Amino acid sequence: MIVRRRRGILRTSKNVDIIVCLKRVPDTGARVEIEGTGVREEGLDWVLNPYDEFGVEEALKIKAAHGGKVTVITAGAPGGEDVLRKALAMGVDEAVYIKDAGLKGADDHGVSRVLAKAISRTPFDLILCGKQSTDAQAGYVGGALAGLLGIPLVSAIRELKISGKSFEAGREVEGGVETVEATLPAVLTAEKGLNEPRYPALAGIMRAKKQEIKYLDLPSLGINPEELENPLKRVSLTYPSIERKGKVLNADSGSIKEFAGFIKSII
Numbered sequence: 001m002i003v004r005r006r007r008g009i010l011r012t013s014k015n016v017d018i019i020v021c022l023k024r025v026p027d028t029g030a031r032v033e034i035e036g037t038g039v040r041e042e043g044l045d046w047v048l049n050p051y052d053e054f055g056v057e058e059a060l061k062i063k064a065a066h067g068g069k070v071t072v073i074t075a076g077a078p079g080g081e082d083v084l085r086k087a088l089a090m091g092v093d094e095a096v097y098i099k100d101a102g103l104k105g106a107d108d109h110g111v112s113r114v115l116a117k118a119i120s121r122t123p124f125d126l127i128l129c130g131k132q133s134t135d136a137q138a139g140y141v142g143g144a145l146a147g148l149l150g151i152p153l154v155s156a157i158r159e160l161k162i163s164g165k166s167f168e169a170g171r172e173v174e175g176g177v178e179t180v181e182a183t184l185p186a187v188l189t190a191e192k193g194l195n196e197p198r199y200p201a202l203a204g205i206m207r208a209k210k211q212e213i214k215y216l217d218l219p220s221l222g223i224n225p226e227e228l229e230n231p232l233k234r235v236s237l238t239y240p241s242i243e244r245k246g247k248v249l250n251a252d253s254g255s256i257k258e259f260a261g262f263i264k265s266i267i
């Protein structure tokens, strides 16, 4: 058996310990109301960021093939328990919630720093994030984690093959698929099409209700909330402008010709 030593922990080369980052986002069908420079959170339906579901599914597939432990982590928003329990119901082993009011108003880098601090305390081989969140859509956190932890990033993957300490990942690029190779530990961000996320079974949902969630806060991570001061300030948040252009046609032969021409132009 081949063994390697990392951060003082002796482990077999086969196991792949994975951390999956999860974000709670408004359901894409939900009516989002702007309040000041933010979003009114009360009354919204929240879901697990769909790109993170691909991350959880991939982690579970890797665990089934190679062994290891899958831990999910979320930071910030109230109600994070729901997304953690969804992942527990899908079959992950452990759930960590960094819950601290000091995270309110934190920008992308602040959130990434807090996640990196918590993750750096846990032995891991692989970090999986979504390619982006479906609400703020910065596509920032995965890359920032790789930078802060000093490990490689492969973004927006649609294929993954792990073999021992190495992996091969396929990314869709303009007109083709780019395949890259690197060694673990690394951060990978999941693109749609990586897999088909499973639906949690009823037994999994029942089990997840009782599973323990580990809570962390900024002091327990040795972070002073004042250190999270944003380099970015959100100046405004507005609805997209909808331009409605209408044209009234009369029921004469000229208008019918014009209408037929319009239909032709759009099909």
Ligand SMILES: Cc1cc2nc3c(=O)[nH]c(=O)nc-3n(C[C@H](O)[C@H](O)[C@H](O)COP(=O)(O)OP(=O)(O)OC[C@H]3O[C@@H](n4cnc5c(N)ncnc54)[C@H](O)[C@@H]3O)c2cc1C
Pocket (backbone or CB within 6 Å): 020, 021, 022, 023, 038, 049, 051, 052, 073, 074, 075, 076, 077, 103, 104, 105, 106, 107, 108, 109, 111, 112, 115, 128, 129, 130, 131, 132, 133, 135, 136, 137, 138, 139, 140, 141, 142, 230, 232, 233, 234
């Ligand atoms: C000035 C400013 C103020 C803000 N104030 C608030 C606020 O008060 N409340 C608020 O909710 N948001 C706030 N935000 C947004 C918040 O900073 C971002 O949502 C967050 O940093 C992640 O960025 P993103 O959603 O674009 O994720 P992306 O970078 O697009 O996400 C990619 C992936 O990273 C992971 N990820 C992202 N966020 C988290 C998370 N929190 N925990 C675990 N994994 C995660 C997921 O895997 C996700 O799929 C603010 C942003 C700015 C710039």
